[in-house]
Amino acid sequence: MILIVLSTLLILSGVLAGCSSSSVPTDNNEKVTINVWGMGEEAKSLPKIAEEFKNQNPNIDVKVQAIPWDQAHDKLLTAVASKSGPDVVQMGTTWIPEFAFANALMDLKPYMNQYPEFNENNFYPGSVETAKYEDKVVGVPWYIDTRVLYYRTDLLKQVGYNEAPKTWDELKDAAKKLSQRGNNKYGISIDTKEQSLAFMFARQNGSKLFDENNKPLFNQKEFVGAVEYLNGFFKDGSAPIDLGIDIVQAFRGDGILPMFISGPWMVKIINDQAPELKGKWSTAVLPAKENNMSVLGGSNLSVFQYTKNKDAALKFVAFMSKPETQLKWMEMTNSLPAAKEAWNDKALQDDPLYKTFGQQMENARSMPVIKQFEEIAQTFLSSFEKIYRGGADVQKEMDEFNKKAEGILK
Missing domain, CATH: 3.40.190.10 (Periplasmic binding protein-like II)
Structure with missing residues (x-):
């Protein structure tokens, strides 16, 4: 079609x-x-x-x-x-x-x-x-x-972070500590329907996404490492797979999800729907690996x-x-x-x-300015689901995804 x-x-x-x-x-x-x-x-x-x-x-x-x-x-x-x-x-x-x-x-x-x-x-x-x-x-x-990081300042202070995490390691550590607060508590939301998220993290890990001949690099170590990093939040229980509640509801109160990555529209939504959180949350630039490139x-x-x-x-x-x-x-x-x-x-x-x-x-x-990228990104979401939900091997799944991307580009 x-x-x-x-x-x-x-x-x-x-x-x-x-x-x-x-x-x-x-x-x-x-x-x-x-x-x-x-x-x-x-x-x-x-x-x-x-x-x-x-x-x-x-x-x-x-x-x-x-x-x-x-x-x-x-x-x-x-x-x-x-x-x-x-x-x-x-x-x-x-x-x-x-x-x-x-x-x-x-x-x-x-x-x-x-x-x-x-x-x-x-x-x-x-x-x-x-x-x-x-x-x-x-x-x-x-x-x-x-995209930037939204976080509950009060809850991060409780686990030793007076400022927002500044590196991948700090984000991982903070999320793990926040998830250990008790049952049904997590550290961060990883939106599995956000098609740009993995590509954004891959760039932070040094991936160019495509080489100079427009060939995909999705099975190379930089991209694979980013997918492994994101999947790690699900594997150690820091992020839920299917929480089933609105992000604002999860952000307020005891902070079921005290950190998430999103765009500017969420500022007004939180202020309007959770006014009691005033002074208890903030925004920060994304934590960095090789860089902190956002989408x-x-x-x-x-x-x-x-x-x-x-x-x-x-x-x-x-x-x-x-x-x-x-x-x-x-x-x-x-x-x-x-x-x-x-x-x-x-x-x-x-x-x-x-x-x-x-x-x-x-x-x-921006995401790569090529006409096939939308289809490639949607294909990635299917591949990623096999990893975080089905436990598929990351390298093997990215090898397969890379072949599919090559086919889409032809």
């Missing part, structure tokens, strides 16, 4: 390449309407911030459509096939390779001088990487997320190749890329800004829980 879809997109790419974008002037009194597609719950706030753009650009009307994430991919494929859809679209960072491969996203390189907001120096290097495909710039970072996610804004309103679409993306706009967006949705300058804002600098994410962003990278 994936090969069929990609083949279809390849055919379409030739069609799209032949369609010149007839840009409608926005400097005269002629009214222009651009269609913007946003994804998920936060997109419901887009019309409000679009009003500010319209106040500054009275000749440009903005029509926003909020699309659920679970419907967005298919809807985008349909838009590419029909060559009728949005002028501006929110792109999940892992979707960029697929749609850029089909030449469905406009290359923004020719407009860098005209729109200084697109300058890659405005953003963290890892975030810039998510918006590139081959030699093209096919998006601008909009909002970001990365970088979030969303970019792209201009569709076949837009008939190129100038207006580019103006809207430039507006959304401004630090002040991204800070307003953060106030509305709690989405963290991609623009580095925005991180100097008092609201982020004075909140240690959020400041951690800015610090971690200095050492965060």
